[in-house]
Amino acid sequence: MPARAASPIVTLNSNLLIPRIGDEQVVASSWEHFLRDRPLSGGGVRNVVLDSWRRSRSGEVDPGCSSAPVASGERIRLLRDGSRDLYEAARPVLETLREILRESGTLIMLSDPSGTILDLNGESRARNAGEQINLAPGGCWGEALIGTNAIGTAIATHEPVQIYASEHYCIDVKQWTCAAAPILDPLGKTLLGVVDVSGVKETFHGHTLGLVISAAKQIEGVLARRDAEAHGRLLQYAMDGFSRHGNDCVVLFDHRGRIVRTSGSMQQAREMYGVRLPFEAGSQVAALNLGLSPDERSCQTPGWLRPEWLHPIRSREGELGTLLAIPIGQPARQAVNLPPLHSADGAVSDVFAEIIGTSAAIATAKARARRIAPLDLPVLLLGETGAGKEIFARAIHKASSKPEGPFIAVNCGALTRELLASELFGYSEGAFTGARRGGLPGKFEQADGGTLFLDEIGEMPLDMQPHLLRVLQDGVVVRLGDTRERKVAVRIIAATNRDLQTDAGVGRFREDLFHRLCVVSLNLPPLRERPDDIDAIIAHLNQRFSRKYGCPPKSLAPEVLHHLLRYRWPGNIRELQNVFEAMFALSDGHRLDGSLLPPHIAAAAVDAVLARGEVTPAMAAGRLAEMERAAINAAVASAQGNLSMAARNLGISRSTLYVKLAAMRNVPSAESLSPQ
Template identity: 70%
Template sequence: MPFSQCGSLVPRIGDENVVATAWERFLQDRPWSGGGVRDVVLDSWQRCRSEAVDPALRSAPGAASERLRQLQWQNRDLCAAARPVLDGLRDILRECGTLIMLCDQSGTIIDLNGETRARSAGEDINLATGGCWSEAVIGTNAIGTAIATAAPVQIYASEHFCMDVKRWTCAAAPILDPLARTLLGVVDVSGVKESFHGHTLALVMAAAKQIEGELARHDGLLHGRLLARAIDDFSRYASDCVVLFDHRGRVVKTTGSVQSAREQHGVRLPFEIGGQVPGLNLAQPELDRRQQRPEWLRPEWQRLIRDEDGELGTLLVIPLGAARRPPAPSSVKPAAAPEETDPFAEIIGSSESLRMAKSRARRIAPLDLPVLLLGETGAGKELFARAVHRSGSRPGGPFVAVNCGALTRELLASELFGYSEGAFTGARKGGLPGKFEQADGGTLFLDEIGEMPLDMQPHLLRVLQDGIVVRLGDTRERKVAVRIVAATNRDLLAEVEAGRFREDLFHRLCVVSLKLPALRERPGDIEAVIAHLNERLAGKYGCPPKQLSPGAREALLRYRWPGNIRELQNVFEAMFALSEGEAIDDSLLPPHIAADMLAAPPAAALPALPGRLEDLEQEAIQLAISRANGNLSRAARALGIARSTLYVKLAAIKDGAAAR
C-alpha cells in the first residue's frame, strides 16, 4: 500500500503538516510511508479520486431557493425534532465561533445557526443554508464523510480534500431513522481551524442521539393514532394480505402472507417492520410519489388513513385467492383517482387543440415508432414524451432525457454514447455508460434535437439504424433497444434545406410527428392550468391554495405567454412563494405582465349598459362561461361564487327568458 494509515477517531493538530504533505503526494499519485493520515481520511480521499472531485473547487454547490424550501418541507419532522436540540447546542457553543447545521440525507444544509463572523466566513465556501456538502461534489468533509461512512467523524484542516476548505474544522454525526435505521440526515458543527476542540465530536454524537430519541417519541404517538384508526380493517380483511404504512411510507404492521402476495401479484414488499416504499411517502409531493411508485403497486389496493389532524398513513389491502377489490372502510379514503391511471392526466386543459394533440398521442404511443414532437419552448414537450412512454409497450422501462442544446459537442458525445476508462483526462475509473445504455428497454427523449451539431448527427444516425452503441475510447459494440422521442422548436425541414440538419436523420426521427399547441392558442386552458398549479404548490409549500385578486387573475388570463406553460409555471410559483397570507394580489405581478395589462385596451368584460344590476350580472355570467369553454366549475371560480349558486342564477336567467 503506497500510503500508511492510522486509525484515530479524533484528529491531532500536530499532524497537520504531515497530512498536508501526504495530500500533495496523494494528488501526484506518489507513495507516502510517513504515516499520520487517519484511515477514515485516506479512504475518503480515495473515494474523491474515484468520483473525480476537483481539489481546486472553491465552494460547495447550492440548491435553488425553491428546491431548498421543498427539502425543508419534506424534512419537516426532522427539522422539528432537531430544533430544540440544536438550540441547546448553540447555547453550549455560543462563545466558540462555530456554525451548527442540520443537513438532509444528501448533505444539503437545511438549517443553520451560529455566530455572525463564522456565518460570514462560511458563506465564502457556501457553508450556508442550501449548500450541498456531499463527498461526491466537495470532497472530504465531516458532513459528506459521515454520510459516506454512516458513522460520526471529525475532519480537521488539511484532512479536507478541496483546497479552500482546508482552513476549516468540522465534526458531524449521522441521524438514523429510529424505526428503519436508515439515514435521515446529519448534525454538524463547523468553524475555522483555530476553533478545533476534540469534545465537539462527542457533542454532535450526543445531539444526533437526542434527535433520534425525539423522532422515536413522535413516531410512537403517530403510530398509536394510525393503529387506532386501522385496527378494525385488519379483522375486516383477515383473508387478505394487509400492510399498514405510516406517513413516511414505512411498514408499521402486516397481516396475511406477504409471500402469497408476491407469488400472486408480483408484489415486492419489504418484509421487516420499518422497511420503506418510496411511492407511499406522504411527505413528498404527489408527482414525486407517482414517479417513484413501483409497477406492482395497484391504485385500487391503497387507502389513505386520516383523522381530524390530517393524513396518518396508507393501508394496503392486497387480495389473496379470488382477487377481489375490497370495499372502502369507513375510516379510510380511496387514494387513487381515475385520472391517476391516465398518463396524459398531468397535461392540463380541455381546449379542442389540446384534446386533439392528446388523442393523436394516445394513438401513437403503442406503435413503438420514433416520434418527433414539434412545439415552442415551454409548450410541454417533455410532459408529452413522458406520457407517450408510460402509454407505450414498455412503460416499466427507464425514461431518460437529454437536452441536445445544453451541452458542448464533446460533452454531448460522452453523454449519449458513454466513455471507457482513460478515454480523456478526468474520465471516471471504469468508464461510464451513456444515455442510450441507460435507456435500454425504455425511452430516450432527445430534447432540442435541432440544436445538435452537424458533425454529431452521423453518429446518432448509426445508433438509430443499427441499435449499436460504441463508447468513446472503446471498440466494444453494445446492443441497445431504445424508443426515440425527439423534440424541437425549430422548423427541421428548413434546417435540412439550409444544410444544418441531415435529411436522412430527419426522416429517421420523424416517422410520426405531433404538433403541440402554444398556450396562447388555447387561452381557455389558462385558468385550469393556474388552478392545477395552485393545488400543486399548496402541497409543495405546505399551505392551503391561495386566492387570486381579480386584477391578478385578469392579467394572467390576458397575457400571451411567449414562454408557454413553463413561463406561466415560473411566474405563478414566484407569485405564490412571495405572497403573504392566503391571497395573491396585483402587486406580485412581474413588471412586464403588469405593464402589458396597463397597455392593453379595456377588456370586453362588461359593456357599459345603462340597464339594471341583474342585466350586468347576467352579462358577467355569460362572459365567464364563455371564457371557461362551458366548464361551469371554472366559471364559478372566476366569478367568485359557489357552483351551486351559479346553477341557481342560470335557472333564474332561463326562467326570466321564458317569461319574456
C-alpha cells in the first residue's frame, strides 16, 4: 500500500522575499519530490514558490513545457490599444530602468493583467536567449500557461516576487531568474499590469526586486496624477447630466469604466430593474470600458443594462466617460440656468472677492473654490481651527447652481451623540421624553434644495457615521422614532482640522464615508502662511467694529501693528478677530496703543524678532545674555517705560524684571566692550 505524501517541511527561510542562491540544489531536489508527490525532505522552498507550484499542478501545467505560448500580432496590437494608458505611463519609467540596468544583461518588460508581454527592452544577446522560451513581445506568462514565474506569480498574488532558477515550475525556464511587481489601479486597486526584469540565472541580484517595486510605484503615481486631471474634466462636463437627472439613480464612469461618482438610490434601481452595480468608487464595469473594442464591450454587457440609459460624456478631445441614468419612477427635474449674481452697479459679483486677502496662498484657495462651486459635488474643506472654513463654505454655496437654496450649518463636535442624531435626522412625535409635539425636521430636511455644512466632521461619533453614509448614498432620511423615508437633495460641504485619511487608515473614521465626503477637497492656508494679508484683515476689522460700536475707525500705534504682524496666530483669523475686537472695545480714545496688547502676543512678538534673525551686531555673537538684554529692552520700549506692562509682555513678574534691569546696569553690554 503506497504511503501518503507527508506535509512539506517549512524551514526558517520559507518566508524570505528574496531567493538564496545557495538553496538552488535543495530547491531542485524539492521540485522533483513535489512532482512525484513525495515529502519535501530537504526543505528550503519559500512559501510563495511552494504555493505557486501547487497552483501550477492544480492547473495541470506541463512541467516539461519548453516555452510560453505566443499571442498573434493582431492580438498584441489590440492588447496594446486596450492598455494604452498603462503603456504611455510606463514608457519613461522603463526607459530609466533600462539605463540603470544597461550593462546587466537583463530584459526589462511590461505585461498586461493576463501576463502577455506588451513591451520589452534589453541587449541583443539577452533578447536572443529570451526568444528561445518566448520571453518576448506577445509571450503569455500567466501561471496557468507556464507555471511558476515572476510575472505569472505576481499576477496570482498581486504582490512583488523574485523567482530564481530551480524555483520555476517548467524545466526549460529554470536557467532564468526574474523579478516582477504588479501595477495596481490607484483608484480601484485592480491589476493593470506587471513590470518585470529577467535574465539568465547568472544575472541574479537581490536589488532587482527593489528596482521593479520602485518602477511599479512610479508608474502608479503617473497614472494617479493623470486620473485626477481626467476626472476633474469629466466631472465638469458631467455636471449638467447630474442636474438633468436629479431624481434618478445616476452613476458616472470614466473612460476605463470605473465608477467616479454616484447619486440617487441604488437600492431602488436594484428593486425596479435588477441593477447589479458595485458601490465603491473605482470599481470597474467592463461593458463601459472605452479602451475595449465594441465587440468585447458587447460581450460583457449585463442583461439589465439598457442602451437608452447611457449618455456619453464628450469634450473636444473625445469621449471622457459615460453617465448612466437609471429612471426610478419620478420625473426628472429640468436643469435651471440661473442668472449670474449682480452687484448694485450691474457688474457680475464674485462672492470669493469678499474673502479678504491677495497673497498667493489665499488666491490659490479662492481659484480652486471658484472651480468647485458650480459642481454639484461633496466638498471637504481642510484647514486649522479659525482658518475660515465656514466663510469658504458659504461662498461656495452662493456661487453654486442653487444659491437661492438654504445654507444650514451643524457643528458635529459641539453636540452629544444623541443631540447630533436628532439635529441631523430630526425626530417624530414621542421619539423620546421631551420630544416636540408633531416631531421636528432635521438639518438634512431643512437643507433640502441647498447646502448642509458639517463642521468638525472628524469629531462625529464612529457609530453614527453609517447613518450619515446611508443618507449621502441614497438621499433618504428617516427621522428618529419613525419609519417613513423622506427624499432629500442636499449638497454636502464638510470641514475638519484633522487628517481624516490617517484616521480612516487606523479605524477612527469610516473609510467609505471619507471617500464619499472627499470627492473634491480644498485646503485653506493658515494665517501664518499668508502674513501679507494680515494688514488688510486688520483694516477690514477696524471698519467692521467701528460700525458695531458706533465710533470712527481707530489708528494703531506703530508698535501695536508691529506686534500684530509678527505674531504667528495659532488660532488663525478667529483669534485675530477676537484679539482686535477686545482691543478696540477696551480702548478709551481713538488710538490703540501697546498697553492694550495681550501679554502673550507682545512677548511672542519679541521672540519672533529674535527667531527671524533680526539681531544687533552684539547679539550676532550668539550670547544668551545679549539676547535676553535685547528682549527686555524691546519690551520696555514697547511699553513706553511702563515696567509693569513690560513685565506682563515678557511673561515674568515685575520683581524679576527689576532684578534683571539692575544686573544689566552693572554688566556692560557686548556692544560696549567691542573695539571701536
